[in-house]
Amino acid sequence: MSNSRRSFLKKSGLTGMGLTAGMFAAFASDEDALDQIKEQAQRNPAPIFNMSGYAAPKLEKVRLGVVGVGNRGFDAVARMSKIEGVEIKALCDLRPERLKLAKDLVTPLGHKPDLYHTDPEAWKKLCERKDLDLIYILTPWALHTPIAVFSMEHNKHVCVEVPAGKSLEELWSLVLTSERTQKHCMMVENCCYDFFEMTTLNMARQGFFGDIIHCEGSYIHNLTEYMFSKEHFYQMWELKEAFQRKGNLYPTHGLGPLCQVMNINRGDAMDFLVSVSSNDFVLGPMAKSLASKDSFYKPFEGKSYNGNMNTSTIKTKKGKTLMVQFDVSSPRPYTRIQLVSGTKAVALKYPEPGRYATSHEWMTENEVKELEEKYKPAIVKKIGEVAKQVGGHGGMDFFMDWRTIDCLRNGLPLDQDVYDAALWSSISPLSVWSVANQSTSIKVPDFTRGHWKSNSPVDISLSKGGTTGVLV
Incomplete structure (x- = not known):
């Protein structure tokens, strides 16, 4: 282990807690590492302080x-x-x-x-x-x-x-x-603050879906033009990421809102994951073609790129399932899927416009409008039009930033905490390991160390706060 890595681990509090060996083993390809990885993923060091629901002191500015x-x-x-x-x-x-x-x-x-x-x-x-x-x-x-x-x-x-x-x-x-x-x-x-996602979260909180059984999310977005652009990703960093690992490298856009709907880390927890990837049929040939015409692309020729499609399936402690997909190189229309399936109803965002059903047929356009108006979150009523005006992926980026600042100024818990950040992001290294080991299942770490059983569900609302203004 390098001195710089030892220093980083020491400062971050990892050394001396029995965690590091399993973390490094999680990237080994040999089969003997599997038992050690599973053991480490289940290790439960005592929490120092539970950050879920934590409200920091108010900040006037x-x-x-x-x-x-x-x-x-x-x-x-x-x-x-x-x-x-x-x-x-x-x-x-x-x-x-x-x-x-x-x-x-x-x-x-x-x-x-x-x-x-x-x-x-x-x-x-x-x-x-x-x-x-x-x-x-x-x-x-x-x-x-x-x-x-x-x-x-x-x-x-x-x-x-x-x-x-x-x-x-x-x-x-x-x-x-x-x-x-x-x-x-x-x-x-930011996708947790899209209009559809906030509405379905509000519907879930009010019992519209009944018990949620299964959800599906994705990040399917053809980025090949941007990945090979000399200007878009500074120093071609995202293209370099595409040949360093194979798995779901960008899981959180589809996953985050669904975890909130399913009360993951707040009433339920991920148990294990299985991940499978296709081969690459696009990035490698594109790099070769461009390199034949422009020497700038020579360093990217002959690399083993991440597959076109990764599909990861997760089972929760309470027996529910999540499916998450990742594909940034196929010629497909953009989708995050956003399927919420419960015992009473189902919602599906893509292809847009979003749809809902309480039986075997989708609701009519007028029924959907009535439903979305009934369950429109207070935050949308307050700044929805302003968010659309300011923009950022249709307004969800501004929603996210405004809500975060409002919570900090009012001394409220944030909608996403460090456990969410860690868990949602962990799907990447876990999927990389699973893909490298013939799609073997792997335990998902419990970053809350058992607090998921008592943590309160997130509720993006204006029951408190909502006092921050908008300067437009």
Whole structure:
């Protein structure tokens, strides 16, 4: 184990807890590792502090630092600048030109951010500042956990893009650091705030579906044009991710909202997972074709890329099932599926518009409109039109940011906690192991260490809070 890794584990509280051996073994390909992996996945060290339902002290003003001002980072800065009670004080990116664009955008709104750039570790200087409350992390995946852990160690709450970490080792470090520092670590899973997803969550809370038996989600989105673009993903980082591991590399968009509907971590828990992947029939040939015309693509030729389609099936402690798919290279229409199937009713978002049924036939368009109006969440009634106006994937990004700031300012628990971040992200390394071992089942770690039995279900509502204004 390298000295840098030992240092990271020591700071994150992993060493001395009997966790590290199993985490490293989870990436071994030999069959002898299976028993050890399952044993480690079931290991239950005593929680330091239960972060589920935790409400941090109120913040009259949320002083914000943003790390990563590329595509999604720039949009996040724009959204945050429109929320009352936010002061954007610091921005960080390797590219000074990106920072200038962001600063020019927010300066007329009264924000005067300091800029950190060029040095690959400039983010540390930002996170060390004592005048920040929240660090928003929108970097390539490999930096998510290191920056999040460092930020919490320096007394900051964290919002981190998906996935929150790439390995079980990293995800446990997020959990243990959040518990020890009592700082929020929220993975900003924006799909939990889509209109359909919030409506079905409200319907589930009111018993519309009865007992939920099975759910299906996905991230099926043809990204080949972006992955091979020289400009879109800085330094081609996402294409590099595609040949480093084979499995469901991006599970949380379809998974997160369904976990909330099914009360995962809050009344039920994942038990085990089975994952299978197809071969790659697109990325490798595309890399070869492009390399024959442009030497820039030569380093990407001849790689063993992740398969086109990964399907992972999960069973919960209470005997319910979840199916999650991942495909970013097939010529298919975009879908997250979002199927919620219960004993009384079913809902299906894609293909849009969303549909509902309480028998063997889908409801009519008028019946759906009446149903969605009846179960429209209070948060949608309050800022739904504003969210659509500000935008961000149809408004769900703004919903997410506004709700997070409102909770921090009112001293309320966040809708997503560190256990959600860790669990939803863990599907990636678990699926990678399962695929590498002929789709053998693998136990899913219980990051709550038994607290899922008593944690309260999440309820995205305005029963409390809802006082933060919108500056548009």
